[in-house]
Amino acid sequence: MSSEAAIEYEVAQGRAKAFYPRFERKDELQHQTHYCPGCGHGIVHKMLARAIDELGIQDRTILVGPVGCSVFTYYYFEVGNVQAAHGRAPAVATAMKRSRPQSVVVAYQGDGDLSAIGSAEILHTANRGENITVIFVNNAIYSMTGGQAAPTTLLGQKSTTTPDGRSAATEGYPLHMSELLATLEAPVYIERVALGDNKQIAQAGKAIRRAVQNQVRGLGFSLIEVLSPCPTIWKMSAVDAQRWVREVMEKTFPLGVLRDRTKDAAPKALPPAAPALEEIPRILGVAEQDLPAGNAHAMEPGRDVDLEVRIAGFGGQGVLLLGEVLAEAGLDAGLEVSWLPSYGPEMRSGTSNCHVRLSSRPIDSPLVAAPGILVAMNEPSLRKFDHSVRAGGWVIYNGEAFPEDCVRQDLHVLAAPFTQLADELGDARASNMIMLGALLEIAGALPGASVDAALRRLVKNSRWVELDLRALERGRALLKHSFPEVIG
Amino acid sequence: MTEATKHDRGQLRIDRDECKGCGLCIEACPPKAIRLSEGLNHYGYRTAEYAGAGCTACGICFMACPEPGAITVLRVIVHRAVGVAAEGISCASN
Ligand SMILES: Cc1ncc(C[n+]2csc(CCOP(=O)(O)OP(=O)(O)O)c2C)c(N)n1
Numbered sequence A: 001m002s003s004e005a006a007i008e009y010e011v012a013q014g015r016a017k018a019f020y021p022r023f024e025r026k027d028e029l030q031h032q033t034h035y036c037p038g039c040g041h042g043i044v045h046k047m048l049a050r051a052i053d054e055l056g057i058q059d060r061t062i063l064v065g066p067v068g069c070s071v072f073t074y075y076y077f078e079v080g081n082v083q084a085a086h087g088r089a090p091a092v093a094t095a096m097k098r099s100r101p102q103s104v105v106v107a108y109q110g111d112g113d114l115s116a117i118g119s120a121e122i123l124h125t126a127n128r129g130e131n132i133t134v135i136f137v138n139n140a141i142y143s144m145t146g147g148q149a150a151p152t153t154l155l156g157q158k159s160t161t162t163p164d165g166r167s168a169a170t171e172g173y174p175l176h177m178s179e180l181l182a183t184l185e186a187p188v189y190i191e192r193v194a195l196g197d198n199k200q201i202a203q204a205g206k207a208i209r210r211a212v213q214n215q216v217r218g219l220g221f222s223l224i225e226v227l228s229p230c231p232t233i234w235k236m237s238a239v240d241a242q243r244w245v246r247e248v249m250e251k252t253f254p255l256g257v258l259r260d261r262t263k264d265a266a267p268k269a270l271p272p273a274a275p276a277l278e279e280i281p282r283i284l285g286v287a288e289q290d291l292p293a294g295n296a297h298a299m300e301p302g303r304d305v306d307l308e309v310r311i312a313g314f315g316g317q318g319v320l321l322l323g324e325v326l327a328e329a330g331l332d333a334g335l336e337v338s339w340l341p342s343y344g345p346e347m348r349s350g351t352s353n354c355h356v357r358l359s360s361r362p363i364d365s366p367l368v369a370a371p372g373i374l375v376a377m378n379e380p381s382l383r384k385f386d387h388s389v390r391a392g393g394w395v396i397y398n399g400e401a402f403p404e405d406c407v408r409q410d411l412h413v414l415a416a417p418f419t420q421l422a423d424e425l426g427d428a429r430a431s432n433m434i435m436l437g438a439l440l441e442i443a444g445a446l447p448g449a450s451v452d453a454a455l456r457r458l459v460k461n462s463r464w465v466e467l468d469l470r471a472l473e474r475g476r477a478l479l480k481h482s483f484p485e486v487i488g
Numbered sequence B: 001m002t003e004a005t006k007h008d009r010g011q012l013r014i015d016r017d018e019c020k021g022c023g024l025c026i027e028a029c030p031p032k033a034i035r036l037s038e039g040l041n042h043y044g045y046r047t048a049e050y051a052g053a054g055c056t057a058c059g060i061c062f063m064a065c066p067e068p069g070a071i072t073v074l075r076v077i078v079h080r081a082v083g084v085a086a087e088g089i090s091c092a093s094n
């Protein structure tokens, strides 16, 4: 009984269950992370994954990833994942936690993310004492972008933006985020740990677990700052970078607990969960009859719609309303719709334009780069967007004639003095609805009842509704008259 | 004592394709039971490998390693023989 084969083993330490078995990233590399050899992010990931495993919370954890080298947390953690805009993870985490109070929400951030662009978010989130966990990985530099100085860069530390080393006189002093946050009343637990040697790594793992556990217990805001090696940007071997954490970084950022009220903090009552969708109109005080009917005047089945429209003009010409009525009518007809306004800071006389899409299928992007129909309410708008219209598309232009140098042979053009036509109907401001009437006739896709319903929902004044309905009719008639062959 | 004590208490399983050869586990291992391979893996890294003896299954290398599953630390299962009460048979793992 002495053969080697007879020895039995059990796993003492192995891959955490909170990680995906394979990472859905570049084909060849799905069995490993994207991190550099020796990067501290990987170690922190493992600590967090282990904490999730040990606390048995994988099915209710939401991880909010940052911008920075750790932007891809969603490749690795088999939990709910959201990737926030740069610095905004604590704000996004706040929303997640408040709308899903049973979830365990972890914001993961680098030092550039948290202490530079996101300094306001972390400050206010901590000050509100949100019941979330923040993992703050401090490598004293912007790594993903190639090594610019961060607020946390050490005095004398070289970076691409401090080539002679950071100087207090010009760049100020390293920002001690954990100490700053520990001056606030609300946080429950703040500790700075490091990945400089085995003992520090063990302590970091414990702290991260506790910061997550505090949330599970409902205690409030916990943040763990981890001093973490970045061998690549620091231009060191992995082992030297680890030593630098322990021998250099730690002098500027002393380790230890900065706040610990874990023992005294009483679990907070869970905030009420977000209201169900059906309750929102009542909360907003919207009366039943004012609700969009949605699918009220459904399209003929089987009709395939894919309408991409760009509407442009000066502010005040009704550009956005035209787009809204079109999109709202699409909603009413049971289509997928998007409406994306784009305007300058000026309220009047500035240019404005909007993108509208109506489709029988889900819409991938609300941007309309190559419209099938362009509504140009003045000449500058025409000149700006004319070239972008798809070959075979339409331009509806508010002007006596199409400018000669704009003529494109591959477009249909309806040019008419719409402002004047509207004036004849009673108010020059109704020109947008005449143009919409022509557009609807070209698109031929929407039931009249849907347009009617949309208009009544968006335009409150009955005198205007009446005028706009006449304007729509005028537009339809104009198109039929100018392009009899389009009808049908 | 039975033969079990002559073996290491632990053993390492290293995924040669996941390991990036950073060397942190080699630095971390208290009994220095890990070394860098001579040869290169598919990606051109010299990877960690078990030096052949000395693992205590402490698991320290696992936490020092940045990759989720490059290292698995195995611990020898020590079986208690049926009828432990019988003196002299305290351990019979192999
Ligand atoms: C709004 C915005 N501004 C700037 C950038 C460029 N940017 C990407 S990552 C980064 C810094 C990341 O540094 P850090 O948070 O320390 O993470 P690390 O890469 O060091 O882990 C910056 C400035 C961006 N992506 N978005």
Ligand code: SF4
Pocket: A034, A035, A036, A037, A038, A039, A040, A041, A069, A139, A143, A144, A229, A230, A231, A232, A233
């Ligand atoms: S650049 Fe630095 S922080 Fe980014 S993955 Fe590499 S070692 Fe990690």
